[in-house]
Amino acid sequence: MAAVTYEHIKTCKQSGARLGRVHTPHGVIETPAFMPVGTQATVKTMSPEELKAMDAHIILSNTYHLFLRPGHELVKAAGGLHKFMNWDRPILTDSGGFQVFSLSDNRKITEEGVQFKSHLSGDKLFLSPEKAMEIQNALGSDIMMAFDECPPYPAEYAYIKNSLERTTRWAERCLQAHARPQDQALFAIIQGGMHEDLRRQSAEQLTSMDFPGYAIGGLSVGEPKHLMYEVLEYTTPLMPANKPRYLMGVGSPDALIEGAIRGIDMFDCVLPTRIARNGTCMTSSGRLVIRNAKYAEDFGPLDPNCSCYTCSNYSRAYIRHLIKADETFGIRLTTYHNLHFLLQLMRDVRQAIMEDRLLDFRDAFFESYGLNDN
Ligand SMILES: Nc1nc2c(CCNCC3CCCCC3)c3[nH]c(NCCc4ccccc4)nc3cc2c(=O)[nH]1
Numbered sequence: 001m002a003a004v005t006y007e008h009i010k011t012c013k014q015s016g017a018r019l020g021r022v023h024t025p026h027g028v029i030e031t032p033a034f035m036p037v038g039t040q041a042t043v044k045t046m047s048p049e050e051l052k053a054m055d056a057h058i059i060l061s062n063t064y065h066l067f068l069r070p071g072h073e074l075v076k077a078a079g080g081l082h083k084f085m086n087w088d089r090p091i092l093t094d095s096g097g098f099q100v101f102s103l104s105d106n107r108k109i110t111e112e113g114v115q116f117k118s119h120l121s122g123d124k125l126f127l128s129p130e131k132a133m134e135i136q137n138a139l140g141s142d143i144m145m146a147f148d149e150c151p152p153y154p155a156e157y158a159y160i161k162n163s164l165e166r167t168t169r170w171a172e173r174c175l176q177a178h179a180r181p182q183d184q185a186l187f188a189i190i191q192g193g194m195h196e197d198l199r200r201q202s203a204e205q206l207t208s209m210d211f212p213g214y215a216i217g218g219l220s221v222g223e224p225k226h227l228m229y230e231v232l233e234y235t236t237p238l239m240p241a242n243k244p245r246y247l248m249g250v251g252s253p254d255a256l257i258e259g260a261i262r263g264i265d266m267f268d269c270v271l272p273t274r275i276a277r278n279g280t281c282m283t284s285s286g287r288l289v290i291r292n293a294k295y296a297e298d299f300g301p302l303d304p305n306c307s308c309y310t311c312s313n314y315s316r317a318y319i320r321h322l323i324k325a326d327e328t329f330g331i332r333l334t335t336y337h338n339l340h341f342l343l344q345l346m347r348d349v350r351q352a353i354m355e356d357r358l359l360d361f362r363d364a365f366f367e368s369y370g371l372n373d374n
């Protein structure tokens with residue numbers, strides 16, 4: 001029995017988006033789904049109970065960060081990541097390749113793997129397909145990501161081609177090193193930059209190796225959004241229809257809707273938790289920067305259309321006060337709301353797919369969200 005299976009429920013007649021379920025050893029994920037990010041074994045400032053209250057089904061953590069601190073052997077000794085962080089629902093771990101390039105300096109890529117300096121201690125470290133699999137095996141995540149290279153944007157065609165071919169060889173090595181395929185699902189990551197022929201080459205090479213799920217990597221790296229949507233349009237049809245499709249690093253409301261329309265099932269992004277920390281909130285009429293003086297005496301909720309704990313109990317004035325006073329509770333309230341906002345958006349997207357009206361939903365949402373007069 002495979003660790004993770006995809007159940008297709010229906011396809012939206014209006015948009016072609018699909019409604020599904022991803023079955024994992026720690027529970028079911030309704031898709032399209034947004035996955036909150038918990039980089040260092042916590043979704044910053046949120047408790048597992050609060051994440052369950054907003055009905056988060058799956059959270060992300062990371063090989064790179066946990067390898068550096070506290071170390072994957074410690075997490076293993078604690079009984080694995082679910083036990084360590086008291087989260088009994090699904091966990092997906094990224095393989096660390098992307099974080100090496102976004103966090104550490106003087107790293108060196110070879111066929112063997114990536115040498116880099118820890119962004120914490122400066123120690124010289126090494127990640128490889130085998131090491132990334134050893135770490136994710138120790139963490140015990142339900143979904144593991146293959147060790148890949150996300151090429152910089154922009155990059156030379158030749159570089160992207162060589163890189164995707166190495167990523168394919170690394171994926172093969174991950175498969176060989178996969179210790180517990182019946183307990184953990186290994187997803188491969190399709191690369192190829194913004195080139196249709198290279199995306200096709202990467203997809204064909206990886207789908208011939210029969211992974212239980214596939215991600216689209218190499219996007220949301222600074223390219224214009226319309227270019228990302230173009231890549232999705234010719235890449236998702238190359239991915240097996242009976243397996244989950246995960247678009248990495250995508251989390252703005254418009255991109256989640258556009259990605260779902262183009263056949264994506266799973267998304268992750270640090271955006272909602274990251275912007276919450278400086279008091280920026282996603283609301284149904286656009287982004288709201290709570291530090292703005294105009295909210296000083298605004299005793300209404302962050303978002304009048306939101307039913308979350310923050311919007312049901314606290315005012316803009318109170319949250320602004322906390323954020324300006326650097327009170328941690330302020331960040332907890334903005335984080336709770338932003339995560340709830342995206343999780344609620346995905347619930348609304350799933351309902352729209354069920355009722356064959358996702359394009360209408362998109363137009364209505366953009367109309368309201370686009371009102372950036374906050
Ligand atoms: N393997 C791999 N990961 C990628 C990631 C990390 C996805 N988040 C993992 C998550 C695990 C837990 C720790 C945090 C990360 C990406 N993130 C983005 N864009 C983010 C763009 C962005 C958007 C808003 C704010 C910052 C950055 N493009 C990505 C491409 C790849 C890729 O090809 N390969």
Ligand SMILES: [Zn+2]
Binds near residue numbers: 302306
């Ligand atoms: Zn709210």
